[in-house]
Amino acid sequence: xxVGAGPYKNLTEAYPLDKxxxxxxxxxxxxxxFSRNGETGESIGWLWAIMPGLKKIHTxxxxxxxxxxxxxxxxxxxxxxxxxxxxxxxxxxQCKYDPALIxxxxxxxxxxxxxxxxxxxxxxxxxFTAMGVLSLAQGGSPAAALIYFLITAVLAVAARFAGMYIxxxxxxxxxxxxxxxKKGAVRSIRLAGAFMIGAMIIVNMKDVSAAxxxxxxxxxxxxASQLNQLxxxxxxxLLTWLMWHLLTRKNWSxxxxxxxxxxxxxxxxxxxxxxxxxxxxxxxx
Amino acid sequence: xxxIAILVFILxxxxxxxxxxxxxxxxxxxxxxxxxxxxxxxAAVGAAMELIVLGAENRYVNTVLYSVMAVVLAVQSxxxxxxxxxxxxxxxxxxxxxxxxxxxxSAAFLPMARKAAENRDEKKLALAxxxxxxxxxxxxxxxxxxxxTGGESxxxxxxxxxxxxxxxxxxxxxxxxxxxxxxxxxxxxxxxxREISGALVAGAxxxxxxxxxxxxxxxxxxxxxxxxxxAAYDYSLQANETAAAEKGGASKWW
Numbered sequence: 001x002x003v004g005a006g007p008y009k010n011l012t013e014a015y016p017l018d019k020x021x022x023x024x025x026x027x028x029x030x031x032x033x034f035s036r037n038g039e040t041g042e043s044i045g046w047l048w049a050i051m052p053g054l055k056k057i058h059t060x061x062x063x064x065x066x067x068x069x070x071x072x073x074x075x076x077x078x079x080x081x082x083x084x085x086x087x088x089x090x091x092x093x094q095c096k097y098d099p100a101l102i103x104x105x106x107x108x109x110x111x112x113x114x115x116x117x118x119x120x121x122x123x124x125x126x127x128f129t130a131m132g133v134l135s136l137a138q139g140g141s142p143a144a145a146l147i148y149f150l151i152t153a154v155l156a157v158a159a160r161f162a163g164m165y166i167x168x169x170x171x172x173x174x175x176x177x178x179x180x181x182k183k184g185a186v187r188s189i190r191l192a193g194a195f196m197i198g199a200m201i202i203v204n205m206k207d208v209s210a211a212x213x214x215x216x217x218x219x220x221x222x223x224a225s226q227l228n229q230l231x232x233x234x235x236x237x238l239l240t241w242l243m244w245h246l247l248t249r250k251n252w253s254x255x256x257x258x259x260x261x262x263x264x265x266x267x268x269x270x271x272x273x274x275x276x277x278x279x280x281x282x283x284x285x
Numbered sequence: 286x287x288x289i290a291i292l293v294f295i296l297x298x299x300x301x302x303x304x305x306x307x308x309x310x311x312x313x314x315x316x317x318x319x320x321x322x323x324x325x326x327x328a329a330v331g332a333a334m335e336l337i338v339l340g341a342e343n344r345y346v347n348t349v350l351y352s353v354m355a356v357v358l359a360v361q362s363x364x365x366x367x368x369x370x371x372x373x374x375x376x377x378x379x380x381x382x383x384x385x386x387x388x389x390x391s392a393a394f395l396p397m398a399r400k401a402a403e404n405r406d407e408k409k410l411a412l413a414x415x416x417x418x419x420x421x422x423x424x425x426x427x428x429x430x431x432x433x434t435g436g437e438s439x440x441x442x443x444x445x446x447x448x449x450x451x452x453x454x455x456x457x458x459x460x461x462x463x464x465x466x467x468x469x470x471x472x473x474x475x476x477x478x479r480e481i482s483g484a485l486v487a488g489a490x491x492x493x494x495x496x497x498x499x500x501x502x503x504x505x506x507x508x509x510x511x512x513x514x515x516a517a518y519d520y521s522l523q524a525n526e527t528a529a530a531e532k533g534g535a536s537k538w539w
Binding site: 047051061065068069070072114115122123130139140144148153184187189198199201202203208231239243261268272277 | 298301302303304305306307309311312314315316318319324325326327328329331332333335336339378388389391392394395398399401402403404405407410411413414415416417418419421447448449451452453454455456457458459460461462463464465466467468469470471472473474475476477478481482484485486487488489490491492493496497502503504505506507508509511512513515516517519520523524527
């Protein structure tokens with residue numbers, strides 16, 4: 001299913017989204033992680049969350065279906081600042097930019113939101129709050145959990161609202177600047193998007209790493225570190241290339257690709273290729 | 286029992302949606318402790334487990350099952366905190382791989398979502414969003430109930446499952462992660478990557494470089510800064526080109 005091969009039909013800029021719609025999207029964003037799946041990340045929840053905005057922007061029915069289709073492509077926002085990306089992407093939709101630009105912009109801005117959210121919450125707020133209440137909890141006080149919850153919950157809600165308004169305002173500003181030279185902007189943003197997709201392949205796939213150790217008598221060879229010497233993340237890079245090749249050159253359907261991936265994954269686990277704590281079926285080497 | 290089931294259901298939902306802080310071991314274990322009538326022990330187990338999870342690389346590790354069983358062992362079998370956490374480790378394994386396998390299986394909801402997008406059917410889209418979450422929460426509730434009522438015999442079953450069929454679970458979980466490659470490939474096809482594949486390679490190379498330095502938490506952020514810099518530079522380059530062209534004549538090369 002190739003969606004979004006050309007520009008939207010109705011190219012008149014939509015009215016700015018009102019506060020009520022933006023708030024509705026923020027509340028929906030809290031429910032957008034349910035459908036997190038292996039193939040497209042949070043895309044179903046992402047699309048459902050921004051639907052109120054998309055419906056206001058695209059009055060043309062075909063354009064709406066078209067926009068919904070391309071928003072179902074892979075997106076991962078890390079939840080905590082998902083609204084930052086949502087607001088920025090909606091401001092681009094509102095100016096009716098070419099979907100090629102919106103796709104690339106979405107890839108870079110969602111990865112940026114993921115990066116900021118991860119750094120802010122998983123590496124700063126959550127560890128610091130946890131460490132702060134830890135001694136209280138070790139002493140057996142349930143109040144520790146309450147304090148922990150209140151601090152992180154208030155910050156999480158505040159971050160979502162702030163993210164939405166900052167993302168939408170800054171996105172609109174950027175869209176205005178770019179609108180003078182729309183054609184040039186497409187190329188620049190596509191470059192940034194491709195760059196970020198390359199980075200995401202490495203970062204989001206870190207959890208799949210080779211962990212094979214081969215033994216030859218008393219000598220052993222650690223495949224993981226050998227592959228890392230070659231290039232960290234070589235497995236996801238090669239697999240993404242293979243999928244792209246099968247999709248575009250061999251005309252495979254996504255379903256067939258998924259089956260191939262499941263076979264590769266199970267075969268890899270059977271010989272103990274993937275990192276993790278499990279007993280492989282066959283020991284090689 | 287019913288209360289534990291409800292709590293596991295809610296906390297599993299929170300693991301991927303809502304505020305995503307309620308399922309943290311410190312809070313989850315305290316809640317389970319309250320339900321089992323020993324909040325102090327729950328909080329102590331939670332504190333110890335929180336320390337373990339804080340160091341974990343993967344932010345999507347599902348610790349709900351691990352939390353509930355560690356608290357149950359600590360409260361009902363009277364184990365001390367560290368023994369309970371060590372004894373419940375097999376449930377951390379079960380939770381992690383059940384979660385990974387479910388992530389792979391949830392891709393089955395994509396055709397439904399795509400159909401909804403074609404028909405602009407928001408209700409069906411909402412269903413495709415909520416349904417996997419509810420199914421996953423139900424799966425974990427059933428697993429928790431089995432673990433709670435099954436006691437020692439369930440634990441040995443899971444242990445033997447880990448030994449004999451562990452590779453199947455690990456394979457499914459790996460499939461769940463590897464499927465992202467297809468998601469990336471679809472975007473690459475749709476943005477016609479061929480003309481700009483250099484930027485893709487540059488991004489991958491930069492990320493690989495940063496990941497190996499060990500400051501992996503900020504990798505995406507640093508890459509995003511570079512990407513925006515790249516776009517801004519390219520844009521200004523074009524602005525100069527067009528300005529020169531508008532003035533008439535080619536731009537000076539000297």
